[in-house]
Amino acid sequence: MSTVTYELKGRVCVLTLNRPEARNAINRQLRADLRAALERFDDDPSARVGILTGAGKSFSAGRDLKERASDNAAGIVARPDDSMSANSLHSWRQPRKPLIAAINGHCLAGGFSIAQMCDLRIAAEDASLGITEPRMGLLAPFASLLPKLIPTATVMELVLTGQPMTARRAYEIGFVNRVVPNESLLSEAIALGERIADNAPLSVEYSKELVYRSLELDDGGLLRLTHHMYARLLESEDAKEGPRAFVEKRPPEWKGR
Incomplete structure (x- = not known):
């Protein structure tokens, strides 16, 4: 059990x-x-x-x-x-x-x-x-x-x-x-x-990782990581779905990818 x-x-x-x-x-x-x-x-x-x-x-x-x-x-x-x-x-x-x-x-x-x-x-x-x-x-x-x-x-x-x-x-x-x-x-x-x-799964996942990594990185390392994660997130389907759903006045349909 x-x-x-x-x-x-x-x-x-x-x-x-x-x-x-x-x-x-x-x-x-x-x-x-x-x-x-x-x-x-x-x-x-x-x-x-x-x-x-x-x-x-x-x-x-x-x-x-x-x-x-x-x-x-x-x-x-x-x-x-x-x-x-x-x-x-x-x-x-x-x-x-x-x-x-x-x-x-x-x-x-x-x-x-x-x-x-x-x-x-x-x-x-x-x-x-x-x-x-x-x-x-x-x-x-x-x-x-x-x-x-x-x-x-x-x-x-x-x-x-x-x-x-x-x-x-x-x-x-x-x-x-x-x-x-x-x-x-x-x-x-x-x-x-x-x-x-309710929020985009990847945005939540990346935000959690970024907050914890900020506790161990210096300013330069944190800036590089932030730019890298931001660029990766912009390539996701969800990053396109969010603005599209806003324009179409409907709830977003998150895919987590």
Whole structure:
């Protein structure tokens, strides 16, 4: 039985971490199932946008510490890529399509990393988000990328105290895009996904890539990449369809090519 469910709702694909009895703690099976689900989503022509959420009352409480303790007792040495870390997540094939985290309940440690991996984040009012690894004698490798997303002093507070923050605080620091009532979390995420899906798929894909590449390139490299991507996009069918649909006063019919 998969620990990640896959459901299409129109043009939006909902991926649900499905170990509610363990607060969606991340064990080997969930890591493997999530990787497979993300690859399936990226290859699915019916899915334009993905949503990651958790079954039950938690998004994810992080690494399955029972599995870790069992491994320790058996002398199995943990490796950095065993966790939902920046290194392990970024070694996967990252989706070209947008991902939205719909954060319910606890979003801690490796669960925080999964939310961080997404492009947009919507949190329920009762959500709590934190990097709790220091409380367990562990390190959060994904936190090395956080200063690119939120202020360094806030990163320090998260990684040094190990204390979770509220959804409202996560919104105030810019980690979360919006906070919504618990009961409307998924519907709000789907509505946001549909608004993204209305746009040209290639434009969305290229825009996502350009924003992330801008974090690692110098000004000259970014300018060259922007010119290259802009020229490629202008050659697409969709770049011609958009202006044509505007002149003809009709909705565009995007082909994604």
